[in-house]
Amino acid sequence: MKEMTYKDAIRLGMSEEMRRDKNVIFFGEDIGLYGGAFGLSVGMLDEFGEDRVKDTPISEAVIAGAAAGAAATGLRPICEMMFMDFVTIAMDNLANQAAKMRYMFGGKAKVPMVMRLPAGSGTGAAAQHTQSLEAWLCHVPGLKVVTPSTPAQAKGLIKAAIRDDNPVCFIEHKLLYKEKGDVPIDEDYIVPLGVSDIKKEGTDVTIISYGTILQKVMIAAQDVEKEGISVEVVDPITLYPMDIETIIKSVKKTGRAIVVHEAAKTGGLGGEIAASITESEAFDYLDAPVLRLAGLDVPIPYNRNLEAAVVPGVDEIKNAIYKVMNR
Numbered sequence: 001m002k003e004m005t006y007k008d009a010i011r012l013g014m015s016e017e018m019r020r021d022k023n024v025i026f027f028g029e030d031i032g033l034y035g036g037a038f039g040l041s042v043g044m045l046d047e048f049g050e051d052r053v054k055d056t057p058i059s060e061a062v063i064a065g066a067a068a069g070a071a072a073t074g075l076r077p078i079c080e081m082m083f084m085d086f087v088t089i090a091m092d093n094l095a096n097q098a099a100k101m102r103y104m105f106g107g108k109a110k111v112p113m114v115m116r117l118p119a120g121s122g123t124g125a126a127a128q129h130t131q132s133l134e135a136w137l138c139h140v141p142g143l144k145v146v147t148p149s150t151p152a153q154a155k156g157l158i159k160a161a162i163r164d165d166n167p168v169c170f171i172e173h174k175l176l177y178k179e180k181g182d183v184p185i186d187e188d189y190i191v192p193l194g195v196s197d198i199k200k201e202g203t204d205v206t207i208i209s210y211g212t213i214l215q216k217v218m219i220a221a222q223d224v225e226k227e228g229i230s231v232e233v234v235d236p237i238t239l240y241p242m243d244i245e246t247i248i249k250s251v252k253k254t255g256r257a258i259v260v261h262e263a264a265k266t267g268g269l270g271g272e273i274a275a276s277i278t279e280s281e282a283f284d285y286l287d288a289p290v291l292r293l294a295g296l297d298v299p300i301p302y303n304r305n306l307e308a309a310v311v312p313g314v315d316e317i318k319n320a321i322y323k324v325m326n327r
Helices: 006-020 044-048 060-072 084-098 134-138 151-163 213-225 244-254 269-278 281-285 304-310 314-325
Strands: 002-005 024-028 053-055 076-080 114-119 144-146 168-173 180-183 197-200 205-209 231-235 238-240 257-264 291-295
Touching (some): 006 044, 006 151, 006 168, 006 180, 024 060, 084 114, 084 134, 084 168, 134 144, 134 168, 134 238, 134 269, 151 168, 151 180, 197 213, 205 213, 205 244, 213 257, 213 314, 231 244, 244 257, 244 269, 244 281, 257 269, 257 314, 269 291, 291 314
Parallel strands (some): 024 053, 076 114, 114 168, 144 168, 205 231, 257 291
Antiparallel strands (some): 144 238, 197 231
């Protein structure tokens, strides 16, 4: 184990896979000489050279299309959108080409590409650079969608994503880049796709959450623990295909469920997770309706105080816990 930041863990995972497999390449806007908008790929150009670490034009559609084509012809590309918001420009090539290719060719084609997506609010980057669009991506059959919440997850998950033969959208919350944690330095260490993690065990209520807001959930869970409320926290890690069985098992144990995410509430993953719980055998174990706690249905403001007000905080999470406990 070695302590490192979230972004260093992603760089380490990518570098290990590029050393292991010469077919792994990496490209995006300013990821080479500049080292990426957030400094994540500093040094990679020096190690792997311009043939494998390439700066691209400012065209997200071209980046996604080039990744899909490269993947279909035998390479394993990692591509980076400078901000997740810009995936909207790339959706034709991502949703209509990369996601559908294996199906359209009867399973004979492989599309082993990873699209890295720095997401989320908290940096004062305003409405066009702070969105959480994971629900869009989860709605596209053929895509896999993951979001690591810790440095250890980040390293193991990027390696698993690179090795996967399907297009994987790898969502990185920008506020996590400087977070530190112990990371396995074993090159065989991976975090498998489609497996949830129980971050904290409890008996009274289950909270399902992911990304940076998971830190707020953990603080809230520890606070209410002092008041005698035992909270179980589940981190899905893979948003699609989600390990819903682990969530259902937890809800059957606790009898209550809250889904917390930063993305806007309407059309968010909270609704999908809540529906999955109520459609399962866990419904008979519920002592209260499943509660969704999410971002407001507004563009993310530039003002820092307003930006913080849009996203659920620790107090809002605690109030949600009290609400389901009192029903």
